[in-house]
Amino acid sequence: MFSKINGLLRMRRFWFGLTSSAAVGHQVSGCTLGSGLYDSMLAKFSGTVAAPLLASVLATLTPLADGLTRYVLHDLLGLPVGTSGSASSSVAGTPSSSATQFSQCRQHFPAGQPPMVPDSSNLRELCYSAFAVLHSGSHKTPVFVAERLNRATIAQAKGRQRTDRFFADARLPRAERAELADYQGSGYSRGHMAPAGDMASAEAMAQSFSLANMVPQNQAHNAGPWSQIEQDTRSYAQRAQGDVYVFTGPVYSGPIKTIGPNKVQVPSHLFKLVYDASTGRSWAHWQANAAGTRMSAPISYEELVRRSGIRFLPG
Template identity: 60%
Template sequence: MRFVPTLLAAACGLALSACGGSSSSSTPAATEQLTGFSECRQFFPGELPRLTALRERMPRDLCYDAFAILHSGRSKTPVFVVERLSREQLLDADDEVRTNRFFADARLPSAERALLEDYAGSGYDRGHMAPAGDMPTAQAMAQSFSLANMVPQAPANNRGSWAGIERATRDYAMRASGPVYVFTGPFHDTRTPKTIGPGRVWVPTHLFKLVYDPQSNRAWAHWIENTDEARAGTPIGYGELVQRTGIEFLPGLRPRD
């Protein structure tokens, strides 16, 4: 497993409500460019994302075979996960067997990583951000079960509405004329997030999945509450996602909604 443990010099982290605001601008205030990801820049369509200054979230960049993670040691979940999906990768993923071997990622410092016992008895699923169904090899499949790639997710959401969003994203990537880039992550709209387990893993209030197709220069995002009752709605535009999360995922690009 490839892993880049460098603490990012740029300030970043999980977006709280104060980062979103109601401004009509699609660029969040006081953002800083990420650094790192030197071994997995292929998962990004251009410049690395810019994030509002949240240095206390303890960000680290992690590289895996089929995805990359900006991880928060404060929340013990991803800030975002990014993939480069292609028809060829998804065809390779078709015959991979789901392992279900979840593991605490020992390559993160012990104080910054989620543990299996954090999720045990919590009532929440270990919800993949980079889906197991996207993984093209046995090794990539195994890596996707790292708890660094998980968030506490409402069970019916994970297995129902969210699974539908994942399938729709794969269906689009299969039809696209070239690779598409997908950013997935959690969002918290409170400064006092709900937590689970002795490690106090943060439970997101919402989840997002941004799809960017460079061939058509289009981008759209799925946004859903992290509840069992939530249903997938009409995707939101890229600019609205930037406002809500405080993350400029595609700096230097001007995607159409």
């Protein structure tokens, strides 16, 4: 009990320091400390000596709350991660169906329809302002990341300064997510799946540095052919007549390799599917996650479906 009281006191001091910090830029839009969360916390601690202190802390925090507040409170108090706000989550081990349901961010998907994925455990859906992530708690990396690009978003993204403030998304349970320490000294870069260069707003830029949007990537590959693929994709979206949908993600084959104390899995390959909704044209890049990888000819959509097991496009 006293440890929880101490945690609440630390949380109160932490928050007042945080509100003046640039870390607030990591908030995820639409998630606020609403009355439901407030009531659930009070109910959890009702009848204990901590209840009055908790009420005081929450009363202080609520007017200042944003998405990050909610995640900090979850972590410090040990509460379960909810699905309110802009993210919907499958219960770990019991995905709702093979068709995932990103009900709060359908704008990131063609015709508003998320991909069809094979049944699996520990899958969670995360919505961000400029992209959506289906996250695997088993691999502690994305299954895929979805974006919608067009001429306007590319123009807005040009010249935007990178924040480079990486963070662990606390919507994910600790046991299912990567932490900053996992990448330190690993020899791998934190490879964006939705690139920072695609982000059309300061909020989107900050959110793109979530570790839920990262995989352990060979540094030479990340800075070389993969960077070129990202630039080519932006160039195409800038020329396109309408929306271009991009799906990016890792593939795991061969011996399992992990990094860090949380055993974040290292992918053997990465893919990027580009789909022009105006023309119906699509193609996919398939790259080995290795230093010697070179640019190669794209593969077809159907070939990507065969290799990945995911049907990305509707119909």
